[in-house]
Amino acid sequence: MKENKDCFNNDSKSDDVARISKSGVRPTAVRLLIYRFMKTMTSPVSSIDIEAGLETVDRSTISRTLAAFLDHDIIHSIDDGSGLLKYEVCRGADDHSIHDMHVHFRCKSCGRTICLPATSIPQVILPPGFISENINYVISGLCDLCSVKNVNP
Ligand SMILES: [Zn+2]
Ligand SMILES: [Zn+2]
Numbered sequence: 001m002k003e004n005k006d007c008f009n010n011d012s013k014s015d016d017v018a019r020i021s022k023s024g025v026r027p028t029a030v031r032l033l034i035y036r037f038m039k040t041m042t043s044p045v046s047s048i049d050i051e052a053g054l055e056t057v058d059r060s061t062i063s064r065t066l067a068a069f070l071d072h073d074i075i076h077s078i079d080d081g082s083g084l085l086k087y088e089v090c091r092g093a094d095d096h097s098i099h100d101m102h103v104h105f106r107c108k109s110c111g112r113t114i115c116l117p118a119t120s121i122p123q124v125i126l127p128p129g130f131i132s133e134n135i136n137y138v139i140s141g142l143c144d145l146c147s148v149k150n151v152n153p
Helices: 010-022 029-040 047-053 059-071 144-150
Strands: 075-078 086-089 102-107 113-120 138-141
Touching: 010 029, 029 047, 029 059, 029 086, 047 059, 059 075, 059 086
Parallel strands: 102 138
Antiparallel strands: 075 086, 102 113
């Protein structure tokens, strides 16, 4: 019996399978590929970024997969005002709730959308009968790198 089959990275791979199937989505090879691609990204990505990064996967598969992931709280979407929705893998707690959502920052100079995981979204009091499911909290301005460049004494 050989023991050298796919030993490297095997643990994190099975973690990903577990994470996806736990959410109620069947972890097909292509879904796993998209999930893993998104997980390696340090900032939210658009479907075009995914398409560019995964040339073997066609556009309709990507949009169907994103829809399934969104439906099952595996990822969340961010409308950063760029006209293109960005997506990001929900990190942290398994039980995804609006409470673990964080503020995103859109830099008008470099165009990046940056996660600010340490900056949580402030609680908003809604009138009785309103149930919130999603909060989009995007602050725009200059990021830490661009604000330094913009200060010309
Ligand atoms: Zn910037
Ligand atoms: Zn984020």
